[in-house]
Amino acid sequence: MLQSTLLATFAAVVPFVAAQRTFNVTEAFAPGNWKKYHCIDTDAVVALLPTCLAECNYEANAADGCAYDDIACHCINYNVYSPIIEKCALPAEYGGAGACTDADLGIARPIVNDLCNFFNATLYADYTGCPQELSPKLTTKLVFAEESIRLDV
Ligand SMILES: *[C@@H]1O[C@H](CO)[C@@H](O)[C@H](O)[C@H]1NC(C)=O
Ligand SMILES: *[C@@H]1O[C@H](CO)[C@@H](O)[C@H](O)[C@H]1NC(C)=O
Numbered sequence: 001m002l003q004s005t006l007l008a009t010f011a012a013v014v015p016f017v018a019a020q021r022t023f024n025v026t027e028a029f030a031p032g033n034w035k036k037y038h039c040i041d042t043d044a045v046v047a048l049l050p051t052c053l054a055e056c057n058y059e060a061n062a063a064d065g066c067a068y069d070d071i072a073c074h075c076i077n078y079n080v081y082s083p084i085i086e087k088c089a090l091p092a093e094y095g096g097a098g099a100c101t102d103a104d105l106g107i108a109r110p111i112v113n114d115l116c117n118f119f120n121a122t123l124y125a126d127y128t129g130c131p132q133e134l135s136p137k138l139t140t141k142l143v144f145a146e147e148s149i150r151l152d153v
């Protein structure tokens with residue numbers, strides 16, 4: 001009784017956010033994506049995004065435990081990655097130390113969503129034969145530790 005009350009209170013204060021690998025296959029397989037994202041590395045991701053995110057992207061990609069140019073890993077590693085880049089890139093009004101405006105973030109969000117939806121859905125399939133160092137062990141470990149949610153079935 002006491003224990004369940006404590007648990008309920010704890011859950012209310014700190015919502016349990018289980019990592020969930022979410023993806024929409026229809027979106028991931030949209031024409032052009034396999035080519036667009038083939039062998040994509042950090043520099044190529046930075047080139048897709050507003051410039052206010054560049055330094056934070058370099059920083060987060062070097063700091064989350066994934067191989068630097070392994071975008072599949074950075075996407076799956078959202079729980080570690082996201083606080084790093086948000087703290088760096090978000091303006092003070094959102095608790096960050098960065099210089100991105102709402103307009104910048106509005107541009108970045110759908111780009112990152114599409115990129116990470118693609119990698120959440122395909123993992124390393126589109127990295128076959130690519131030159132960069134990858135961290136499939138870490139990615140696989142994270143994938144097995146969480147639920148995977150396919151949106152379009
Ligand atoms: C990709 O999966 C991670 C968990 O592995 C999740 O946190 C993230 O929100 C997903 N990204 C998208 C765009 O669905
Ligand atoms: C999945 O993606 C397709 C294509 O963009 C979209 O029409 C559909 O609404 C998405 N499904 C969900 C559940 O978000």
